[in-house]
Amino acid sequence: MQEFLLAIHRDITSxxxxxSPEQMQAAIKPFQDWIGSIAAxxxxxxPPKRWDLGGRVIKKDNVVINGPYAEIKESIGGVFFxxxxxxxxxxxxxxxxPVLEWGATVEVRMAMPSPQ
Amino acid sequence: xxxxxxxxxxxxxxxxxxxxxxxYRFGIEHVELAEDIVSDTFLSATELWGVHGIPDNPxxxxxxxxxxxxxxxxxxNSLFEQKIADRVRYETSFSEEIEIDLSHKNIxxxxxxxxxxxxxxxxxxxxxxxxxxxxxxGFGIQEIADAFLTNKEVVYKRINRAKEKLKxxxxxxxxxxxxxxxxxxxxxxxxxxxxxSEGYYSVSQNATLRKDLCAEAMRLTYLLVLNDSTxxxxxxxxxxxxxxxSSRFEARMNENGEIILYEDQDESLWNRExxxxxxxxxxxxxxxxxxxxxxLEAGIAYWHTQKEDTPEKWENILDxxxxxxxxxxxxIAALNRTYAVAKSRGKKQAxxxxxxxxxTENHFYFSLLGHLYTGLDNEKALAHFEIALKLATSASxxxxxxxxxxxxxx
Numbered sequence: 001m002q003e004f005l006l007a008i009h010r011d012i013t014s015x016x017x018x019x020s021p022e023q024m025q026a027a028i029k030p031f032q033d034w035i036g037s038i039a040a041x042x043x044x045x046x047p048p049k050r051w052d053l054g055g056r057v058i059k060k061d062n063v064v065i066n067g068p069y070a071e072i073k074e075s076i077g078g079v080f081f082x083x084x085x086x087x088x089x090x091x092x093x094x095x096x097x098p099v100l101e102w103g104a105t106v107e108v109r110m111a112m113p114s115p116q
Numbered sequence: 117x118x119x120x121x122x123x124x125x126x127x128x129x130x131x132x133x134x135x136x137x138x139x140y141r142f143g144i145e146h147v148e149l150a151e152d153i154v155s156d157t158f159l160s161a162t163e164l165w166g167v168h169g170i171p172d173n174p175x176x177x178x179x180x181x182x183x184x185x186x187x188x189x190x191x192x193n194s195l196f197e198q199k200i201a202d203r204v205r206y207e208t209s210f211s212e213e214i215e216i217d218l219s220h221k222n223i224x225x226x227x228x229x230x231x232x233x234x235x236x237x238x239x240x241x242x243x244x245x246x247x248x249x250x251x252x253x254g255f256g257i258q259e260i261a262d263a264f265l266t267n268k269e270v271v272y273k274r275i276n277r278a279k280e281k282l283k284x285x286x287x288x289x290x291x292x293x294x295x296x297x298x299x300x301x302x303x304x305x306x307x308x309x310x311x312x313s314e315g316y317y318s319v320s321q322n323a324t325l326r327k328d329l330c331a332e333a334m335r336l337t338y339l340l341v342l343n344d345s346t347x348x349x350x351x352x353x354x355x356x357x358x359x360x361x362s363s364r365f366e367a368r369m370n371e372n373g374e375i376i377l378y379e380d381q382d383e384s385l386w387n388r389e390x391x392x393x394x395x396x397x398x399x400x401x402x403x404x405x406x407x408x409x410x411x412l413e414a415g416i417a418y419w420h421t422q423k424e425d426t427p428e429k430w431e432n433i434l435d436x437x438x439x440x441x442x443x444x445x446x447x448i449a450a451l452n453r454t455y456a457v458a459k460s461r462g463k464k465q466a467x468x469x470x471x472x473x474x475x476t477e478n479h480f481y482f483s484l485l486g487h488l489y490t491g492l493d494n495e496k497a498l499a500h501f502e503i504a505l506k507l508a509t510s511a512s513x514x515x516x517x518x519x520x521x522x523x524x525x526x
Binding site: 029032033035036037039040041042044047 | 434435437438439441442445449450453454469472473474
């Protein structure tokens with residue numbers, strides 16, 4: 001089993017942010033079911049947390065910018081860790097994310113094995 | 117009550133009370149001495165009450181005799197030790213009175229202190245439960261062996277090893293401080309939860325013994341609720357869970373000791389009073405921000421006290437299982453969640469979820485698949501029940517699976 005990071009990116013800054021708060025609300029139950037399903041397979045390493053919409057971006061020379069964005073419009077909406085057999089397996093799990101339907105994207109990253 | 121009935125009854129309740137007080141007074145290093153004194157007290161009771169009749173206040177009689185036996189022992193012992201070790205102090209040593217406080221308050225304090233000592237992680241969870249049954253519940257070695265379906269020697273060894281470990285780790289028997297309660301309450305609750313489960317899910321056929329285990333677990337948990345410093349939300353949640361579960365005690369087993377599935381239970385046998393108490397402690401548990409696994413399990417157990425199947429019921433149960441699994445994975449919770457998916461989203465979706473679990477060593481997994489395929493694809497259902505039957509080891513589990521299989525041929 002490998003450890004994977006699942007980061008859900010979505011636009012939370014612009015006016016026509018997708019998904020809308022209403023859509024997010026409608027996705028809560030499917031989202032809970034999705035996480036529950038991953039946990040039922042004993043593949044959840046660390047559960048998602050709710051993150052605020054504030055955020056800070058830090059750059060060289062102590063430049064700190066308010067706002068939950070780096071350079072692009074999409075910011076991290078949720079981050080959690082799972083374990084999966086392979087990238088294929090992890091991607092299969094990520095495809096179940098109900099927020100995808102509302103325009104969010106899910107980034108999957110595999111943790112590098114620690115050097116011996 | 118005749119002494120043949122009265123003594124075993126008193127033994128169960130007063131043995132643990134006096135042993136607890138003596139352990140609290142003299143420490144874990146003298147636990148055998150405490151047990152010897154109390155056993156000796158009961159031996160005197162058996163001999164004397166048979167001849168002279170039962171005293172007016174049998175518990176008080178036991179307390180007085182136990183106190184005297186303790187004092188005599190200490191005098192003799194100090195005399196012996198002083199003579200050999202220190203002749204100088206001989207004359208002054210035992211003149212001061214040793215007080216053994218057997219008041220209700222001190223008995224309760226002692227029990228609490230002993231709970232925190234016994235449920236110490238230096239000994240295994242299994243040993244904690246065995247030792248708790250022995251020291252805190254007054255269970256004999258034979259009874260514990262019956263509950264664990266093992267023999268006396270195994271239990272005897274387990275208990276003695278546990279005592280030795282506590283002694284060598286110099287675990288003190290004292291009132292836990294606020295910091296210790298914070299640190300160790302989880303561990304205590306785990307042991308009490310195990311003690312309850314041992315009774316509730318035990319493979320032992322002895323229904324009285326099983327009920328006693330559950331009642332003892334509830335008594336000790338209630339002791340924590342009564343004490344201000346341990347009356348925490350998680351403790352109330354655990355007690356609520358125990359109340360809800362035990363409300364179905366009479367309904368979940370037939371006269372042959374076979375388990376009756378929830379769906380087939382006679383609702384009129386559910387104990388309403390326990391359900392109400394469960395609700396009371398669940399309300400008491402709902403303070404603060406902490407949501408323990410006991411809160412979630414008590415919530416699930418609460419919904420199970422509502423016999424009628426409503427979409428609301430199964431949505432809530434599914435939600436609670438989702439959260440329980442996020443908090444802590446267990447195969448049984450994963451299987452139960454899948455059952456909740458079947459109830460709230462239909463069998464087809466539940467099959468998709470079930471096949472992701474891959475619990476291929478677990479006979480409950482195949483029973484669940486058999487259940488989900490029943491009516492959709494009976495051939496597959498039967499095939500799954502057959503695997504379940506091969507994997508199951510206990511007679512009652514096998515019988516249950518066979519019952520399911522037989523229904524296909526009726």
